[in-house]
Amino acid sequence: MRDWNGATSNGVLAALAPGDLERLRPHLEPVELPLRMRLAAANRPIEHVYFPESGIASIVTGVGHDIPIEVGIIGREGFVNLPVVTGADRSPNEAFMQSPGQGHRIGAERLRAAMEASPGLTRVLLHFVHVFMMQTASTVLANGRASIPERLARWLLMAHDRVDGDTLHSTHQFLSIMLGVRRSSVSTSLRDFEARKVISRRRGSVSISDRDGLVALARGYYGTAERELERLYATSAKLR
Known part of the structure; x- marks a missing residue:
């Protein structure tokens, strides 16, 4: 990847x-995020925090x-x-790339040091922790x-939020495991x-044809975490 500008x-x-971004910039390393790349192993020290520019990471439990x-x-x-942001050095969960992309990573200790020097940076990072907690809570509600x-x-909408275009590359088997x-x-x-007519299918992929129709089929189980993201980050982290 090219050096980050x-x-x-x-x-x-x-x-x-701007000052907080400049604080991190010298330590943000551009990285490729290939399919199935493991970003964190269960119960092992976390070495890096990843900021995707594209692609989708899956957080799984029950390892x-x-x-x-x-x-x-x-x-x-x-x-x-x-x-890392909450002060822990590991988790019983795993993280891996379910859809390939690119991004940046920073060493865990580097990020902790930057947080100690900047309450503003800490606040922005913790806001996303809150958003992800809301997403997890919505997942628990939907599963129950x-x-x-x-x-x-709901899952198709969430994945659609995080890709360019309308096509999601995923097999029926993978979807069944994730759900x-x-x-x-x-x-x-x-x-x-x-x-x-809300989707069309090809082998190994699903294309979204009618997003509003898919939202209706989710029947209220999609949207809570997404609204929190928009509320806390305004347009900078807006999904679609």
Whole structure:
């Protein structure tokens, strides 16, 4: 990747005061984020915090069980490895790239030192921790009360928020693992969505045809965390 000139599509970096961005800039390393790249291993010290410019990271829990389940996703609106910001050095969760992209990373200790020197930087970073907590809370609500089609619609909207264009590259098997449901249930729901003309499908991908229709199918389970992001970051971290 080319040396960074300071321009960014990452919402958290864009929300920083100029002085805080300059404080981080010498330590922000441009990185490729290929598919399946592990950004954090369960119960291992976190070495870097990642600020994606593109791509989607998946945060999963239940590592050590046969099939982990996704608890949240993060793209260019935020950063990956939140425990560093809260003072922890590791987590029982894992983070990996479910959709490839690019971004910047900074050493965990470098970021902690910058936070100690700047309350403003700390506030901006903690705002995203709050947003991700709201996303996780919404996931718990959806997993406990929503139907599989409602959960799937929510997930597709969240992924759509974090990519350019309308096509999501994901298999039925991957979606079933992330949602913690049977592959056949995902396939049935996607067929129904296609019949309703809110999506179209090809092998290994789903294209969003009618976003408003998909929002309606999510039946209120999508939007809470997204509104918090917009409220706290105004336009800098806005999803769509």
